[in-house]
Amino acid sequence: MDVEKIIKTEKEIPLKSRTIIHFMLLYAKINEKISTMLKPFEVSLQQFNVLRILRGQNGKAANLSTLNERMVTKMSNTTRLVDKLLLKGYVHRQTCPTNRRKIEITITELGNRQLEQMDRAMKDAEDTILQNLSHKELEQLNVLFNKF
Amino acid sequence: MDVEKIIKTEKEIPLKSRTIIHFMLLYAKINEKISTMLKPFEVSLQQFNVLRILRGQNGKAANLSTLNERMVTKMSNTTRLVDKLLLKGYVHRQTCPTNRRKIEITITELGNRQLEQMDRAMKDAEDTILQNLSHKELEQLNVLFNKF
DNA sequence: GAACAATAATTGTATATACAAATATATGTT
């Protein structure tokens, strides 16, 4: 982790700036590892998250607004994101019969099976990324993250 | 910060997964604040970083490979990224006279002036993002980040 | 010094993401 990589001045970098830059570099690193891990499944991190949200519904359908609300990114993507999962046969979509504006999304059997495999790969990625942090340090990190 | 937002299961989320998800949500939050802050200047975070790297050169030119090496993202973008800064008049580009494969990039007067304003806005953004963290907590965070 | 490899940057293409506008359906008001 080389913070000096981005900013290199004669002056020392203030603690706050250093923290933010550090965070950004770390993000790039983590994101790369996770993308690599998801590559064999041909899904993006976002698509993976949608599948996880759908599984969390325990069989209940989720409409696009619900998915969008739970996700980090914005609405306009959700339609196209689900389109891609649909193409792979990981989800099923149906217009809500009581309110035809709504679209109900459910995860398919295939989606669930693939997701289980992704889970295992994800666990490996997490272990790699966090291998140098102890249980106590991870807890510290979560406490600090909660303050943001 | 709501980790349950992405994964919602009957089981408790393991500490490592929780940490990664937490991190991702935090990234989205921070990234949004920084983008908002940069919006008036019509530059992306990447473009801002290029300008900071160039300033760090203290007048010396940087070629595209150097910029790329210092940045988080990949080469292919660097050309187009610099193109945009060029359009705004923030940088100057010139073929290296001794090695005509290389392109030398320098920051312009205008670029420097704008960058100073961005610095101020960035400082405000950092203060907002990190307002709930004490000096000690920031130091803790940096120590933990270094372990990744 | 011709042929090949290495380096530096650019371009093409596909996909991802952000923002705004448009469409379709439902609800509330007079």
Next chain:
DNA sequence: AACATATATTTGTATATACAATTATTGTTC
């Protein structure tokens, strides 16, 4: 019922990013 308003999703467009292929120049080797 006609109208405006709200809700849910989709589409268009511009920009961002990733990966591979291409071009231009330089360096190396026989």
